[in-house]
Amino acid sequence: MTGGRDLFSARRVWAMVLRHVFILRRSWPRLLELAYWPTMQMILWGFITTFFLSHSSWVAQAAGVLISAVLLWDVLFRSNLGISVSFIEEMWSRNLGQLFVSPLRPYEMVASLTLMSLIRTLISVLPAAFLALPFYDVWVFAMGPPLLAFFANLLILGWSVGLFISGLLLRFGLGVESLCWLGVFLLAPVSGVYYPIGSLPGWLQPVSWSLPSAYVFEGMRSVLFDGVFRLDLLAGALAFNALYLTLSIVFFLYMFRRARVYGLLLQQGE
């Protein structure tokens, strides 16, 4: 037996990832469910794009703008779910008490949740991204390296949202579980997913510019419409992501401590 004296153990992180992989690899309905919604969204927005191509000069300038937007939005949505649903599964199964009497440290759990989020996001979004080519002749990977930057920034923002929600779950229990699925939609109207931030009311635009997602979607449109990858927008997204990720990790760890104060780790569950 090795000790738990080491401050960080990749093996313990892997053990927590393994716990979720065991479920995923055996359950094709779960895998199908992950890929189902992004694919349906892509198909729906593909038809809307087809319609707009003959009715909107804006969409006509970049045929893939709506499909790219919906796929990138799903990166954010799935990244958040990858964290919060993985975490809530521990609560549903009343497993937190067992986990935290093992040498597992809370920040190792955070690390495992982010890895699971990456895995779940890729399983969710990649099939839809590939299917967009035969269905609508849209190849999102044509954006090249900027796509990786957009993906990474939305993934990280999803982690921040997911960790914040997981912190709330720790403190307030399953009464707030619907936030796992609904919480991230608070960001949708002000992220400029399908329209430029400039089209929002002036008083709302500063709110948008405090979100990494707004920088990403503006950056995406800049690449698709003008063929320009704007580093200033990337820098804005990275700066706010660094801030929010730090805050969300601190918040989660603080809520973990509060859960130890209130004795919630043994009480969680349905």
Add this chain to the structure above:
Amino acid sequence: MPPSRPEASETAVAATGLSKHFGPVKAVDGISFRIRNGTTAGLLGGNGAGKTTTISMLLGLLLPTAGEISVFGEDMVRHRHRALPRMNFSSPYVDLPRRLTVAENLTVYGHLYGLSGVKARIREIADDLEITAFLKTPTGNLSAGQKTRVALAKSLLNEPDLLLLDEPTASLDPDTGDWVRGYLEAYQRRSGATILLASHNMAEVERLCGDVLMMRAGKIVDRGSPGDLIARYGRRTLEEVFLDIARRKEGPR
């Protein structure tokens, strides 16, 4: 290497002035005790006496309002991760993920405890606890008795030096309960581990524990071996002692 302190080598668990208050409720109220290495001790008390709260604090799952806890000389509030690899815990009130098979659950925990040779250890403990037949069964499909044995397997995976058990035989039929008690006795003899168990089952405590801490309303109101307590209270069984303590305001007659 400096010589180990007597306290670290002789005392497995030490609590000093340990309290836990939830608002106005004093769940545990300034208790102090030590449990010697290699012994089996029981925490006995009625519902709400503070047994589970005490065990939760010993595990570091719950932060005390006041007082100190050390396990193998390590401060459980500040440095619980130094002691956790040498400890384990089982309770019918915490589950293992139901959709994972027994083998998968044990694999996850084997890695969490940093075991070398996880597969071999699982085979060994599965043989020991007679759970080999359902290693590939989802944990949620097991009977109560099977689940208890699996929980026990998880709690013994790392061959803990300190095993904390919260009502280890609750909701088990007498035959399975007896089997579990026999297994724990054998494990304690074989490994020299320290066991602390909280229980409502007087016969269980009488059989397993050499040292009994009687709790009521968050305090330790008496302590001794089952034989000492029975003699001191002039009763025939530990259950009668328990009822005496539960129904009286002061200590022994």
